[in-house]
Amino acid sequence: MSQNAGKEYEQLRISGLHAFYGESHVLHGIELIVNRGELVTLLGRNGAGRSTTLKAIMNMVGRRTGSIMINGEETMSCAPHNIARLGVGYCPEHRGIFASLSVQENLTLPPVVRSGGMSLEEIYSMFPNLYERRFSQGTKLSGGEQQMLALARILRTGANMLLLDEITEGLAPVIVEKLGEVLLALKKKGLTIILVEQNFHFAAPLADRHYVVEHGQIVEEVSASELHAKQSVLDGYLGV
Amino acid sequence: MRRWVENDNVDMVAGLVASSVTIATTKVLEENNKLGLVNGSAASSITNEHCTPNHIHYAYDTYPLANGTAGAIVKEGGKTWYILTADYAFGHSMEKDVTAVVEKNGGEVIGSIRHPFPTPDFSSFILQAQASGADVIALANAGADTTNAITTAAEFGVTQAGQTIAGLVVFLTDVHALGTEVAQGLQLTTGWYWDMNDEARAWSDRFMEETGARPTMVHAGIYSSTIQYLNAIEKTGSDDSQIVRKQMMDTPINDMFATNGRIREDGRMVHDMYLAEVKTPEESSGEWDLYKIVRTIPADEAFRPLADSSCKLVSSK
Amino acid sequence: MSMIFGVPMAVLYGQLLIGVINGAFYALLSLGLAVIFGLLKIINFAHGAMYMLGAMGTVILFDTLGVNYWVALFLAPVLVGTVGVLIEYFLLRRIAGQDHIYSLLLTFGVALIMQGILTNIYGVSGLRYSMPDVFKGGVNLGFMFLPFYRAWVIVAALIVCFGTWFMIEKTKLGAYLRAGTEDSQLMQGFGINVPLLVSLTYGFGVMLAAFAGVLAAPIYSVTPVMGSHILIVVFAVVVIGGLGSIGGAIITGILMGVVEGLTKTFYPPASSAVIFLVMVVVLMVRPSGLFGKEA
Numbered sequence: 001m002s003q004n005a006g007k008e009y010e011q012l013r014i015s016g017l018h019a020f021y022g023e024s025h026v027l028h029g030i031e032l033i034v035n036r037g038e039l040v041t042l043l044g045r046n047g048a049g050r051s052t053t054l055k056a057i058m059n060m061v062g063r064r065t066g067s068i069m070i071n072g073e074e075t076m077s078c079a080p081h082n083i084a085r086l087g088v089g090y091c092p093e094h095r096g097i098f099a100s101l102s103v104q105e106n107l108t109l110p111p112v113v114r115s116g117g118m119s120l121e122e123i124y125s126m127f128p129n130l131y132e133r134r135f136s137q138g139t140k141l142s143g144g145e146q147q148m149l150a151l152a153r154i155l156r157t158g159a160n161m162l163l164l165d166e167i168t169e170g171l172a173p174v175i176v177e178k179l180g181e182v183l184l185a186l187k188k189k190g191l192t193i194i195l196v197e198q199n200f201h202f203a204a205p206l207a208d209r210h211y212v213v214e215h216g217q218i219v220e221e222v223s224a225s226e227l228h229a230k231q232s233v234l235d236g237y238l239g240v
Numbered sequence: 241m242r243r244w245v246e247n248d249n250v251d252m253v254a255g256l257v258a259s260s261v262t263i264a265t266t267k268v269l270e271e272n273n274k275l276g277l278v279n280g281s282a283a284s285s286i287t288n289e290h291c292t293p294n295h296i297h298y299a300y301d302t303y304p305l306a307n308g309t310a311g312a313i314v315k316e317g318g319k320t321w322y323i324l325t326a327d328y329a330f331g332h333s334m335e336k337d338v339t340a341v342v343e344k345n346g347g348e349v350i351g352s353i354r355h356p357f358p359t360p361d362f363s364s365f366i367l368q369a370q371a372s373g374a375d376v377i378a379l380a381n382a383g384a385d386t387t388n389a390i391t392t393a394a395e396f397g398v399t400q401a402g403q404t405i406a407g408l409v410v411f412l413t414d415v416h417a418l419g420t421e422v423a424q425g426l427q428l429t430t431g432w433y434w435d436m437n438d439e440a441r442a443w444s445d446r447f448m449e450e451t452g453a454r455p456t457m458v459h460a461g462i463y464s465s466t467i468q469y470l471n472a473i474e475k476t477g478s479d480d481s482q483i484v485r486k487q488m489m490d491t492p493i494n495d496m497f498a499t500n501g502r503i504r505e506d507g508r509m510v511h512d513m514y515l516a517e518v519k520t521p522e523e524s525s526g527e528w529d530l531y532k533i534v535r536t537i538p539a540d541e542a543f544r545p546l547a548d549s550s551c552k553l554v555s556s557k
Numbered sequence: 558m559s560m561i562f563g564v565p566m567a568v569l570y571g572q573l574l575i576g577v578i579n580g581a582f583y584a585l586l587s588l589g590l591a592v593i594f595g596l597l598k599i600i601n602f603a604h605g606a607m608y609m610l611g612a613m614g615t616v617i618l619f620d621t622l623g624v625n626y627w628v629a630l631f632l633a634p635v636l637v638g639t640v641g642v643l644i645e646y647f648l649l650r651r652i653a654g655q656d657h658i659y660s661l662l663l664t665f666g667v668a669l670i671m672q673g674i675l676t677n678i679y680g681v682s683g684l685r686y687s688m689p690d691v692f693k694g695g696v697n698l699g700f701m702f703l704p705f706y707r708a709w710v711i712v713a714a715l716i717v718c719f720g721t722w723f724m725i726e727k728t729k730l731g732a733y734l735r736a737g738t739e740d741s742q743l744m745q746g747f748g749i750n751v752p753l754l755v756s757l758t759y760g761f762g763v764m765l766a767a768f769a770g771v772l773a774a775p776i777y778s779v780t781p782v783m784g785s786h787i788l789i790v791v792f793a794v795v796v797i798g799g800l801g802s803i804g805g806a807i808i809t810g811i812l813m814g815v816v817e818g819l820t821k822t823f824y825p826p827a828s829s830a831v832i833f834l835v836m837v838v839v840l841m842v843r844p845s846g847l848f849g850k851e852a
């Protein structure tokens with residue numbers, strides 16, 4: 001991968017990452033780099049280890065070895081609650097909306113970790129649905145609204161690197177389109193985004209680069225410009 | 241216990257507290273022909289249906305406690321009674337004894353309530369006793385239940401409202417725990433009080449030096465009975481239980497513990513008992529200055545008469 | 558005077574009030590248990606010991622340092638809360654995530670050790686704590702004489718219960734607690750120091766127990782074993798209410814105090830068993846408890 005692109009800033013560098021859930025060995029030496037302002041996807045089949053890669057970055061798996069540098073800082077010995085403080089916003093698979101909290105409480109739950117996050121008003125004007133239903137129970141929202149909530153709550157924190165796991169899962173095309181617009185807007189603001197995505201058609205036009213994960217390893221890296229040329233290779237990996 | 245007597249050849253056992261344990265122990269003593277000196281236990285059955293030629297019940301029992309306290313209070317005008325009874329064997333028999341004494345003296349028991357044992361909170365029961373309007377609220381319970389009931393009664397203004405509390409099994413240590421503020425005016429029967437005469441006081445001072453507390457009638461009883469036992473051995477030159485017992489029965493007891501004391505054929509040591517009243521905080525000059533003796537109950541009047549005894553050792557039976 | 562089942566109405570009102578007073582203690586204690594269970598997922602068998610420590614602490618602080626009631630009301634819970642935080646940090650944390658039986662045995666062991674040590678020093682016969690002077694006396698309500706102190710118990714317990722409920726249901730800190738109860742790992746991912754939250758929660762839960770202990774000191778007999786008696790009842794209360802419901806713990810606590818009080822009036826011998834009877838019935842009809850979420 002090219003290291004000569006002038007003032008490029010490595011926001012994330014993962015090397016030789018292994019991860020385990022108890023006895024089961026899930027990641028087998030992940031290597032990847034994400035520069036500031038990039039939108040990178042992790043593609044792969046079910047069970048390939050993409051969600052686990054994000055969780056490993058968050059220090060949410062049983063055991064890890066290898067190296068994860070965030071903003072040039074080694075984080076392997078960092079306590080889980082200190083990762084977010086480095087400017088990382090995590091949107092888990094299945095959204096992680098809290099049932100015992102109202103929409104607004106869900107939204108304001110994650111502490112602000114950096115300045116420059118969106119204010120509550122900005123968020124409500126971006127997602128008017130959330131404003132209307134701000135006092136209802138978090139899990140009483142529709143699936144799409146919950147997805148917006150899960151995304152919105154990390155935008156408030158000022159995180160400048162977002163780890164988004166399957167945010168389009170089970171959503172109607174209109175909402176998917178809307179989420180795409182949101183991501184583009186965030187990218188324009190300079191945020192770094194790592195997107196775990198099943199829906200390649202959603203991810204393709206947004207992403208700068210794609211990593212393909214298989215059996216806990218990165219098996220292919222494709223930049224947006226190579227997409228056309230490598231389409232068949234990708235199709236092979238993803239089993240499309 | 242059995243091991244002490246049978247294997248270790250122990251000749252005499254003193255102390256003995258819980259009545260049920262005491263009764264079981266005396267059977268072992270009888271089988272082995274040893275001697276037991278009972279002080280801590282309360283049940284009067286120990287020298288009644290459960291008497292043996294191998295033990296002596298020394299300091300007190302439930303009979304004079306019920307008789308002394310309840311009798312005195314009825315005579316002073318407490319005609320109607322409400323009894324709070326601990327819901328187990330001891331409480332039931334106490335309730336029976338008290339009812340008998342009250343009725344014999346012309347009083348009337350207008351209600352009673354059986355509370356679980358132990359009861360940490362007496363407010364509900366005190367409230368009911370209060371509502372009964374009885375002159376006297378009697379506590380047929382012991383230990384923490386008694387002190388809890390008395391504390392709660394004071395809190396709910398029972399005595400201010402004109403009702404009298406009668407504690408039936410109340411020790412010096414209980415009153416000390418309650419304090420005069422709460423326990424003042426409480427009437428009780430005791431076999432001994434540390435401040436009742438010079439001899440008792442002198443002995444209690446020595447006890448206080450050793451332990452930091454004033455002795456109860458049980459402490460004094462243990463000491464006195466042990467001395468009596470050792471004197472008897474010295475006199476007779478024997479440690480055979482029956483020879484010693486006979487010698488002890490033949491010797492009147494007048495010491496730091498007992499006045500007019502003598503050991504009857506049923507094994508009951510009878511002596512003068514005392515009706516005491518707890519001092520008010522103003523009357524009390526110190527932490528342990530707790531009782532004033534209101535009346536001396538002569539030995540013959542205090543304990544269950546031999547005529548009413550069901551003890552197998554009583555010759556008239 | 559009107560009667561119900563041979564009991565005068567006046568006596569009945571009195572018993573209801575007494576029931577509410579005792580229920581206030583149950584409410585405080587079961588509230589603490591529920592808070593702890595929510596976040597730590599452990600059943601705190603040391604809860605009774607913490608209640609006892611609150612009461613014993615009040616007496617000991619007074620006897621040794623002359624600390625008065627009002628200071629003790631604040632100081633004893635803080636000290637006991639600190640002990641709780643240390644217990645969480647040094648002991649409970651090590652077995653977090655293991656089978657329930659470990660935390661059960663550990664907290665039970667801690668309770669026995671505390672009881673044992675204090676029994677060795679103070680015996681079991683009970684310490685005396687004089688009623689603070691301002692509370693001496695009472696007011697005649699017509700149907701009963703209400704000692705000022707008992708009235709204070711209701712007021713203090715209700716304030717603390719309501720404050721706790723408000724804190725948990727309506728504040729940011731409470732939102733952390735509720736969210737942590739659901740998914741503490743995700744909370745960490747958001748940058749919230751969950752281990753600290755867990756320590757503080759345990760400390761807070763046992764503080765509630767200690768506060769109940771201070772309230773109890775002037776009216777119940779203060780002994781090293783006082784906690785073990787009440788704990789069993791409180792467990793039954795918690796089972797009836799359904800673990801994990803804050804409001805449910807409070808309401809059930811007071812309700813069970815009343816049920817017990819009425820039993821003491823109508824059929825006293827059953828009064829120590831009635832709560833367990835209710836528990837059995839509730840478990841048969843609604844296994845998740847009156848206020849628990851249906852499984």
Ligand SMILES: Nc1ncnc2c1ncn2[C@@H]1O[C@H](COP(=O)(O)OP(=O)(O)OP(=O)(O)O)[C@@H](O)[C@H]1O
Pocket residue numbers: 021024026044045046047048049050051052053093
């Ligand atoms: N909590 C867990 N405990 C044990 N094994 C797990 C756990 N979570 C995931 N795994 C295993 O780790 C492997 C990778 O899972 P991961 O969730 O990372 O897959 P994924 O690439 O995100 O796939 P998907 O598209 O299904 O979300 C799978 O084989 C899965 O069975």
Ligand SMILES: [Mg+2]
Pocket residue numbers: 050051052093165
């Ligand atoms: Mg996944």
